[in-house]
Amino acid sequence: MTKPAWLTAEFIERILRDADKDYSISVTNIEVKLATSKGDNYCSEMYRVYFDLTRDDVGKRVSKNGTILVKVASTDQQIHKELIEDINIVDNEIKMMTCTLKDMESVLKDTKLSGRCYYTQRSNPPVLVLEDLAPLGFRMADRQNGLDLCHSVLAIRRLAKFHASSVFVIEKKPKVKKLYSKGLFDTRCPPELSKLFVNGVKAMTKVAESWSEVSEQCVEKLKSLQNSAYSKACEIGMLREDEFNVINHGDFWVNNMMFKYDDKGNVIDHIFVDFQICVYGTPALDLQYYLNTSPREEVLIYNKNLLIEEYQKTLSLTMKKIGCKTCAPSLEYVKKMLLEREFLGFVVASVSLPIMIVDRDHAQGLDELASDGEFSPKAYSNEAYKIKMVRRLKEWNDLGIFD
Numbered sequence: 001m002t003k004p005a006w007l008t009a010e011f012i013e014r015i016l017r018d019a020d021k022d023y024s025i026s027v028t029n030i031e032v033k034l035a036t037s038k039g040d041n042y043c044s045e046m047y048r049v050y051f052d053l054t055r056d057d058v059g060k061r062v063s064k065n066g067t068i069l070v071k072v073a074s075t076d077q078q079i080h081k082e083l084i085e086d087i088n089i090v091d092n093e094i095k096m097m098t099c100t101l102k103d104m105e106s107v108l109k110d111t112k113l114s115g116r117c118y119y120t121q122r123s124n125p126p127v128l129v130l131e132d133l134a135p136l137g138f139r140m141a142d143r144q145n146g147l148d149l150c151h152s153v154l155a156i157r158r159l160a161k162f163h164a165s166s167v168f169v170i171e172k173k174p175k176v177k178k179l180y181s182k183g184l185f186d187t188r189c190p191p192e193l194s195k196l197f198v199n200g201v202k203a204m205t206k207v208a209e210s211w212s213e214v215s216e217q218c219v220e221k222l223k224s225l226q227n228s229a230y231s232k233a234c235e236i237g238m239l240r241e242d243e244f245n246v247i248n249h250g251d252f253w254v255n256n257m258m259f260k261y262d263d264k265g266n267v268i269d270h271i272f273v274d275f276q277i278c279v280y281g282t283p284a285l286d287l288q289y290y291l292n293t294s295p296r297e298e299v300l301i302y303n304k305n306l307l308i309e310e311y312q313k314t315l316s317l318t319m320k321k322i323g324c325k326t327c328a329p330s331l332e333y334v335k336k337m338l339l340e341r342e343f344l345g346f347v348v349a350s351v352s353l354p355i356m357i358v359d360r361d362h363a364q365g366l367d368e369l370a371s372d373g374e375f376s377p378k379a380y381s382n383e384a385y386k387i388k389m390v391r392r393l394k395e396w397n398d399l400g401i402f403d
Contacts, residue, residue: 003032015119024056044073073126089276090126096275104165107322138258144357146296150267156307158270160314163283166247168324183250183279185237197230200351207380213390221402233347239281244329248286250277253293284341292345343401354379
């Protein structure tokens with residue numbers, strides 16, 4: 001690993017001094033390590049910086065060890081460049097972490113939605129310096145195993161609070177919704193992103209031909225959708241002002257959340273990370289993305305309705321508690337909303353899910369995924385992926401979403 005030349009003790013010292021308005025802070029002996037592996041993060045490099053810190057405290061000098069995360073957006077490949085410039089993923093995250101999330105957290109009071117942001121830099125290169133949540137007891141779940149029922153329920157309840165607080169903030173500051181106007185499913189997205197989704201649906205369709213459990217009729221429908229699936233998803237996912245809308249996290253899956261546990265290993269807390277693709281629109285965007293990437297298959301088979309009910313109940317209670325003027329959607333509305341956007345779930349499961357659960361040895365970067373070549377066949381030959389998709393393709397085919 002080659003760390004950025006500018007990532008020095010002096011850089012960290014300056015940031016901590018400015019963030020805490022404490023110019024007695026001194027930082028020495030830094031050590032920089034990669035904080036994520038290939039396949040865990042697609043738009044940036046994350047570094048964990050260990051350091052020694054001293055500062056004045058009530059007339060005496062105190063010392064401690066510290067850690068901090070430095071997130072550097074990738075700009076070396078065309079798709080990274082387009083995501084940064086066309087979808088404004090860096091600006092999105094900066095606006096969320098320095099402004100909107102603070103307003104949302106202030107309303108919730110008892111809920112921490114994200115870690116602290118110490119420093120932001122929009123270019124040359126784009127950088128965010130963030131609180132390291134690991135010392136607070138938070139850690140990621142296993143992206144390949146997915147979330148069991150306890151983790152899934154906690155995550156869906158926290159998502160409901162995230163959405164509810166965004167409704168309150170937008171009621172008070174209507175212009176905020178215009179800050180988050182472009183997500184993953186948008187006709188204005190760059191060609192490289194469209195190519196990524198087209199390649200993914202084609203790869204899934206090709207491997208589905210070899211699955212005897214999938215009917216020939218279904219495969220033929222998939223073939224006819226290969227080139228148009230992403231544009232159709234964009235049309236389905238577009239903002240409709242007359243509907244119930246929220247600020248969506250936009251990329252709500254296992255690796256963009258962290259969990260905390262008690263001494264017995266029971267999960268007790270949840271927090272969001274990575275706010276690059278936040279977008280104002282139907283909450284079905286987050287719900288379909290989450291349901292089709294994160295819970296374990298047995299959770300979806302036996303408890304999908306429970307998760308939807310927990311979401312609606314928590315959303316309604318939270319909106320009432322914090323004083324939203326907007327009426328919370330009923331359970332019937334949420335179910336109807338999800339059914340109408342089921343095609344989004346199909347696209348997410350076809351393109352995002354396989355690269356989320358692939359073995360690290362076969363993980364690819366965004367530039368590889370969006371190239372003219374095919375997705376790694378290893379991502380789609382994964383037996384766990386086959387089990388998930390065979391069941392879903394039958395269900396979607398029966399619902400008529402491919403017609």
